[in-house]
Amino acid sequence: MDFNWLIVLVGEVLVAVGVLCDVIAAIGLLRFPNFYVRLHAATVGTIGGAFVPLIGASLIAIGCEFLGGYRWFMAGSALITAILILILAPAGSHALARAAYRSRAAIVQPKIVDHLEEDRVEDRGE
């Protein structure tokens, strides 16, 4: 009984942290000036806003006895989704950022320095 309460409370704290990260990431995605800065906010939204609450939902599902015997199925499914998102979200963001840089689809508006562009120009010149 006490163990169920403990697990449910820990899971609720994780879900609350995830919701907070979610709202912060949404506001950041709306307010930041260009694509490469928005990438940072989207990373907060995917890892902090999807991975953490999925672990929390898995813990809540273990602790809730009113769900019946299928709660183990729910917990395992949520855990697998969390691990998949932990692998897939950074890979997708990286592929998108690489494609956006190489095809010049996203223009950096307040641009101070771009070392990658200098290196690529040097490689082409030599």
Added chain:
Amino acid sequence: MSIEAHVTTFILVMFPIYILAFILYAIRALKGPTIPDTVLAIDAMTYDLAAFLVVLAIFFRSPVLTPVAIVLALWVYALDIYVAKYLEAKEMGG
């Protein structure tokens, strides 16, 4: 207060905050100036939607609803890779 009432109240409190976050993501996805902005907003929105679906499955007390989240996460990753491949193939000239 039993565990059931506690969890239900907690998820009811979390519900409007999730919806607010989804509306903000959707605004960025609809008005994003460039293509990668839109894809990034759709990505973040759908991964968070997958998390929200699992929380809702606990709220509705039906464990059958859970595997939808796996399918959603995997196919949105596929959309991401398609668009990245299209953008990069245009630069290579292929």
Added chain:
Amino acid sequence: MTPETLTLGVLAVLGLLSMIATYLAVIERDMLKAILFSAIQSTSYAFIYYLLMAPDIVLVYVPVAIGLYPAIILFLIKKTERFESEE
């Protein structure tokens, strides 16, 4: 506030969002952006089906409407032109 009221309100918001996305996809000149608006509409429809307690329909709808349909249209756009011409 009962859960039913909350669910109906969310359904209304999602219907409005999918309507806006469909309108933007119809009037858009850039085909790639139109595909992405259509993906937003598919995501909100998937959530609507989920809230209406039809997980089997979601399991079929998500691969077709988010996965295969943008892939096929992207291959088509790669073969032809990306921007729609002005008459």
